[in-house]
Amino acid sequence: MSKKDFFIALVIFLTGILSRFPLIEKFQSHWDGPQYSIALVRFSLSQETPASPGYPLYIGLGKLFNFFINSPHLSLLTISALSGALGGLVFFVIGKKIFNTLTGFIASSIFLTGSTFYYFSLTAYPYILTPITSALLAYVSYLIFIKKKRVGLYFGLIVGISFGIRPQETILTWGLMMIGFIYLSTKEKIKSLVVFFVITLFWLIPIILSTGGITEYFFISVKFLRSAVINNTFQQHVELMLKGFLLSFGLSSVFLLYFAFKAIKTKNVIKKNKKIIIFFCFWIIPGLLYNLILRTEHAGYQMTYLAGFLLIISYAIWNESYKHKYIVVSIIFLISIFNLYWFFYDRDPQFVKPYRPTSFHYSDIRKNDLKTGGKIKYIESNFDPNSTLIIATDVLWRPYMYYLKDYRLVDLSGLDIKTPSFKYTRRDSLNWTISQYVDKDMTVAIPKNIKKIVFTDDASFSWIKNYPYNIYSLPGRSRLTSISVDPLDKIIYDYHSLSILKGPKNN
Numbered sequence: 001m002s003k004k005d006f007f008i009a010l011v012i013f014l015t016g017i018l019s020r021f022p023l024i025e026k027f028q029s030h031w032d033g034p035q036y037s038i039a040l041v042r043f044s045l046s047q048e049t050p051a052s053p054g055y056p057l058y059i060g061l062g063k064l065f066n067f068f069i070n071s072p073h074l075s076l077l078t079i080s081a082l083s084g085a086l087g088g089l090v091f092f093v094i095g096k097k098i099f100n101t102l103t104g105f106i107a108s109s110i111f112l113t114g115s116t117f118y119y120f121s122l123t124a125y126p127y128i129l130t131p132i133t134s135a136l137l138a139y140v141s142y143l144i145f146i147k148k149k150r151v152g153l154y155f156g157l158i159v160g161i162s163f164g165i166r167p168q169e170t171i172l173t174w175g176l177m178m179i180g181f182i183y184l185s186t187k188e189k190i191k192s193l194v195v196f197f198v199i200t201l202f203w204l205i206p207i208i209l210s211t212g213g214i215t216e217y218f219f220i221s222v223k224f225l226r227s228a229v230i231n232n233t234f235q236q237h238v239e240l241m242l243k244g245f246l247l248s249f250g251l252s253s254v255f256l257l258y259f260a261f262k263a264i265k266t267k268n269v270i271k272k273n274k275k276i277i278i279f280f281c282f283w284i285i286p287g288l289l290y291n292l293i294l295r296t297e298h299a300g301y302q303m304t305y306l307a308g309f310l311l312i313i314s315y316a317i318w319n320e321s322y323k324h325k326y327i328v329v330s331i332i333f334l335i336s337i338f339n340l341y342w343f344f345y346d347r348d349p350q351f352v353k354p355y356r357p358t359s360f361h362y363s364d365i366r367k368n369d370l371k372t373g374g375k376i377k378y379i380e381s382n383f384d385p386n387s388t389l390i391i392a393t394d395v396l397w398r399p400y401m402y403y404l405k406d407y408r409l410v411d412l413s414g415l416d417i418k419t420p421s422f423k424y425t426r427r428d429s430l431n432w433t434i435s436q437y438v439d440k441d442m443t444v445a446i447p448k449n450i451k452k453i454v455f456t457d458d459a460s461f462s463w464i465k466n467y468p469y470n471i472y473s474l475p476g477r478s479r480l481t482s483i484s485v486d487p488l489d490k491i492i493y494d495y496h497s498l499s500i501l502k503g504p505k506n507n
Helices: 001-025 033-037 054-067 072-098 100-115 115-120 130-146 152-165 167-182 186-211 216-227 234-265 267-272 274-294 299-321 327-345 364-384 394-403
Strands: 388-392 408-412 424-431 433-438 441-447 452-455 472-476 476-485 490-494 497-501
Touching: 001 072, 001 100, 033 054, 033 072, 033 408, 054 072, 054 152, 072 100, 072 115, 072 130, 072 299, 072 408, 100 115, 100 299, 100 441, 100 490, 115 234, 115 299, 115 327, 130 152, 130 167, 130 299, 152 167, 152 186, 167 267, 167 274, 167 299, 167 388, 216 234, 234 274, 234 299, 234 327, 274 299, 299 327, 327 364, 327 433, 327 441, 364 394, 364 472, 364 476, 388 394
Parallel strands: 388 408, 388 452
Antiparallel strands: 408 424, 424 433, 441 490, 452 476, 472 476, 490 497
């Protein structure tokens, strides 16, 4: 790169650092974060810390950071924030190499300001790494497929790292891997395979040993594959994908539609760029189809094909405005300002809406820090872990389980879920050890020595029927509810309904 390009890259990276680290979440905000955090100190696929197939290199990098930081959650947030800055740099360089410098700068601007990319760089998720690894894999495949470069070593390295960070990502990147591998010479193919297998064995052997052998690892992996498909409707998939797309690109989405319409209308454009179009199809279509047909939950599952769209959109913006310097600067500025406004706009200043994990709004991160953090601190200060039982529901039970590890904690799905396939699920935890099972009786026997039960849900006081309770009002219009109980008492619960059956000695 020229000195000018190097300076731009440095500014992009520093901007990413300065815009991420001060804003990272203070408390775990979603289901997966505690799984990853616990995995840094106690890796167990059987306990789903983390869930299979294990995010091995991500967890390994977290362990390295935790050796110095000594805080699992903060270690993962450090990875996220650094990855957010690195992503801006990567998309600048790759956009420059495939297209031109201005396209690279536009791509980095969208990456640094888009809501989904910003959100994942402030929270304990591995998803901010996937657009980076998929973009790097795409660039190496581009060098092989378009430029005829002999880069088998780098191809094997990137595939190995991508596979090691999130093994299931191969379901979305197989198109890139295929065109990269097929167009290598035999010698380069051997190089790539050797590097790939060395990297894979580096993490696979320790995981197999920690799991209890290859048979146990096989059964856990098969269990994961069965969960790779979620029975959402096609309409739900489309809605989630549209949300992920719009939250990632905001106003810049318009340029993609206009560029596509113009390219179709001008047939010569497609003929002249046939090979690069094929390349982007192999990058985008596999992930697009997987999310559309088989499984999608939020934008984290869509990062591979969103990364491809990011470069196409950036090129479309450049193509429509590069002849006018002030216009292109104005477009980049407006897109960035809109993205930042969309992300930072406080959608619930009065704290009246229910909390939504992975909503891609900064205000929800701060809302969780205030409310969940306040509840955790209050419980720790006012309730004895030896005589207190904590009852939570699915949305935030893992964060409570993570911070309140010394307390007995029960997650009763049926208290807040009506769906038959989930309502009977119950989870018990203590000291980060989790037991999950089906409880169709929907009763909880009060454990020995328990004198108080604390309910973490704001509305839980309204679920208690004909039994005295105490409400504790906390910042952000949040509430804790507690009741006093005796041994041999039982809790009988259903959707938004809870009653106490007194034991025979307490009647």
